[in-house]
Every structure is written in structure tokens, then in C-alpha cells.
Amino acid sequence: MSSIFPDILSRIDAASRILVISHDRPDGDAIGSSLALGLMLKKLGKDVEVMNQDPVPESLAFLPKTETILSPGEMIDADLVFSVDAAGRDRIGKAVWDCVPEKAFLINIDHHVSNTEFADLNCVDSKAPATGQILFQLAEAGGWELDPGIAELLYAAISTDTGSFRYPSTTSETMRIGGELLRAGVSAGRVNQMLYENYPRRRVEALRILLQDLRFDFDGKCASVQLPLSVTEELSLGLGDTEGVIDVIRAIDSVIIAVFFEELPGGRIRVSSRSKDPHYSVGEICAHFGGGGHTLAAGARLAGPLDDAVARFLDRIRSTFESN
Template sequence: MNTTVEPPQVSLTNSTFAEIAAVLRAHESFVVLSHVRPDGDALGSQIAMGLALQQLGKKVKVWNEEGLLEKFSFLPGGELVTLPPNEPEDFDVVVALDTATRQRLGDNVLAAVGEAKVWINIDHHPSNPRYGDLVHIDSIAPATGQILFEFLQSQDLPLDEAIAENLFAAISTDTGSFQYPNTTDRTFEIAADILRCGIKVGELSQRLYESYPRRRIELLRVLLDHMRFDADGKVASFSLPLAMANELGVIPEDNEGLIDHLRAIQGVIIAIFFEELEDGKVRVSMRSKDERADVCEICKSFKGGGHKLAAGARMTGSLDDAVRRVIAAAVEAVNPL
């Protein structure tokens, strides 16, 4: 019998860092979660929180639907990240990080979480519906890792070199190496503080951005051969059919960041990456270079979400149908620009 307890649906105001820290200090058992198809912000934030809780003497588990991705396996403390178990487990506190909706935690993860006294939701996605008991959503922050740094620092919680390295990976990857428009002066100040913790930024950046497997480059070559342009070059896209992915031997994490090659093309406003999945769905990733072309709003119309300049959705149906519908919406968004 599944005894999973639903978290409260909505918390209308942000919990303070002090309120969240008090819960962390007062309880003993924790599970730290983040979204399916995790990126650097998701895993870096999870590991950082897990390490901090361990140093507080807490019992901690860190679960992700995909486990620890190969390309982030070098992060200190990465061994904390595991697949969820088959049977539900109870915890004092569930901490959900960088996850815009509860469903994005994944079916297996949600089934593995049994009873919990408190749900904490820390995120930077403006589309987050504010699920949980204690909720802190900062849509101005470019990464959840930035929120966690300020939380740990302001509450005098553990923040050593290993934690700092994970937070730097989180912030760096979610800001496009500090290039995206949501990068602020505070982001650079935090990066400087993290460097003072002793991390080797050159070595870390090389592992993050200059250690791709050859199969990823082979995938990029094929995708670039099949680029599509619409709306006089304002919309660029490519598609990855399941058969092509199998033929190339790529794994899901190889796709991350490939959309930026489309986004970087002069004249392109919206870039789209379509990926056919095994469950009969299509994963859609969208990027925009103009806030007037709000890809979050486009993705919401397909039951997705995210940010104005970066969003995604999972659509049921064929790859061809998803391409047709999403590109039509993107063309409508950029035509007035």
C-alpha cells in the first residue's frame, strides 16, 4: 500500500531563510530532491544541500529520477545522489530544489517518498505554483544555486570548499557561464565569494565545458545537418528522433546545451530542440533572446513552464505533431518583432 502523503498545495508568501534554517536544525531525517533530466543547477544544488545537512549531523538521502549524470560525476559528494528505492521511505523533511512543479520530481521519486512532516520548496522558476509547507521562490535569481549560497551563508550553515564547488557548478551552468541576461552584479559577487572558499575555477570549468564525450559531438554534427529555420530565420530548431539517438548511441545527458548552438545564430530569436522519448512523448526545450518572445508562455500552453528566456514541456503524441504545433506558436510569437 502506498502511504505517500501529498504536500500542501500552495504557500502564498515566501518563507524566510531563518524559518527554513530552523526546520533544518530541528529535524533529523531528510531527503533532497530535484527535477527529472537534471542539469548542473539541479544536481549541484542537491549535492550542496546534502553535504550541508550531513555536516549538521543529519540523516540525509539525495534522490534523483536519473541518478547522478556521468558528466557531473566529478562533483565532490556526487556519490550521495542515487536512484529512488522501490519501496516508500518516511522522512522528517523533504527538500525539493530547482523544480518548477511537484510532478517534475518524477514518478519514481514521488512514489518513493512516504510520510513527511514538512515539505520545503526552494526554486527560481517564476512558474512554480508554490507547493510545500515552507516555500522560497526567487524568480530574480539566475540559479537555485545562488539562492542556496545566500541561504547557507546568511544562516551560518556549513559552506566548505566541496559545497562551494557544487554551488559554483550550479550557478555557472544555469547562467551560461555568467552570460545570460539574468546574471546580476550579485551573481558575480557570489562567484567571487565561492572562489575564496578555495575552488580551482580553471579545473572546474574545464570539467564542466571541455570534457564532452565524442558521441555528443557526433550528435551535434548530425543535428546541425538537419537544422530548420522559420519566420525568416527568427525561429531555429532541430529534432532528435528516437531512431537517430539509438543509432548514434547517445544518452539523454548528451543533449544538454546543444540548443545553444541554435540560439547563438545571428537573427535567431527563438531556438527549439525536439527530442522523441521512449514513452510516446516529445521533450521540447526552448530558448529566447528577447523577453517579448516569452517561451515560458508558449510552453505553458503545452503544459510546461520555466522562464521567459528558457522553458520546456513534455508533449504527448508524435514528433511531427509536436514540431508542427510548437513551431507555429513560436512563429506567432516572433512575427511582431
């Protein structure tokens, strides 16, 4: 992994205008990683823009410089482009690609095991729990100086992808980096409060409605909830409002696989899934439906209607339980 860092560093040296992009519906790792990289490159004297197809979720807007993230508009004059935390080209969105000049050199930094290595240079570490961790290591390799803002972005990136340094992907290296980020000026109490104890009321209202129809299958080993578009509209739910639902149901003692089904405008069904046991890979289940992710956290998009998608996905989970 770190063997690719010198190549990346020399590409940065040679570049003057850099664009940083990430996946659509950005999460904490996407926002934290793309802004942290953008700010670190700026400190090196580069001209940098950060772009995302979708707006910053309200829950992450407290992070430094989120207001500087561009929405797709005009073509960006860049000679180097970084894609961070995106498993494939299609995860970034066509509107963003329309702003990326074809001549630009593309570097892909990511931690998804399903990464398609779509760039000119690919730095993919599927053991890393977050792209933010790889970026911290890159910063160390480059001898880059962090400031409290950059450190907070990297901390948020790693914290949100590890369930606050709790998931099995959390290693001693992750904890070391967490410590370094605190040393660089992050206030753990404040960031954690902003990330995990600052929900809008509608997020908890959504949880109340979703849990009314909490469903258990396969002797309680699978728990799932469904969010019809009508509820999304009724509660004016935005990006990020339903993110915590799956963590609540995966915390049930009997549950090995937790699934969240969300009906999207247009009728497709977005599926988020989590596993607590590497023998039951939700990454493989999602890959069957053209999605991807990690062994313990993965997603896919299925054709609707909702009932039908639920039935097909649960059927696949049944086979996973039966074949193990």
C-alpha cells in the same frame, strides 16, 4: 525572499533526518544544488539522503559525492524534505514521491517563475538565475561554513544555469557569489574545463547529425533541430549528451528563439526552447502546451509524432512573433 530563511533555518534546527530531492533528468543546478544542500545539512549534524529519479549525467559525474545520490527504492525515514530546483510536484517523478513519507514537512526552494508552490513552505525567487544562488544565500543567512566540495557544487549549479555567468539573469549578486565560491576553494579553470571542455565524442557526433537538418523559420528568427528516437538509439545518446545543441543554434546572430525537439521512448516529444529577447517569452509558449520554465528558457512535452509536434510548436512561435 530572504524573509523566509529564518523559517527554513528553524525547520532545519528541529529536524534530524532530512531528504533532499530534485527534478528528473537532473541538470547541473539540480545535481549541484541537491548535493550542496545535502552536504551543508550533514555538516550541521543531520542525517541526510539525496535522491533523484534519474541517474547523474556522465558529464556531471566528476562533481563531489555524486555517487551518493540514491535512486528511488524504499521509503526514506525523514521528518523534513527539501525539494530543490523543481517547478512542480510532477517534475520530481512518482517513484521519488513513493519514497517520501507523508508526515514529513516539505520545503520547496526554486527559481522557476512557473513554480506551483506545492510545499508546506515555499521559497521561490524567480529572479534568481539558479537554485544554487538561493542556497548560497541561505547558507550565508545560517552562518554555515562552506568547504571546497560544497563550493564547487554551488559553483557548478550557478554556472550551468547561467551559461557560465553569461545569461541576462546574471546579476552583480551572482558575480559576488561566484567570487565567494572561488574564495571558498573552487578552481574555476578546472571546473569550467570539466563542465564545458570535456565532452564525449558521441556528443559532438550527435551535434553533427542534428545540424545537418538545422531548420530556420520566420526570417531566420527561429532556429530548430529535431532528434528522432532512431538517432538517439543509433548513437547510444544518454542524458546530457544533447544539452549543448540548443546553445549552438541560439548563438546564431539572426536567431531570437531556438528550439530543440527530442522524440522520447513512448512517442512523446520533449521540447527545449531558448529566447534571446524577453519580449518573446518561451516560458509563455511552453505554458500553452502545459510546460513551463522561465521567460528565456523553458520546456514542454508534447504528444507525437515528431513532425506534428514541431508544426504545432512552430505555429505558436509564429503567433508570438506576429503579436509583438
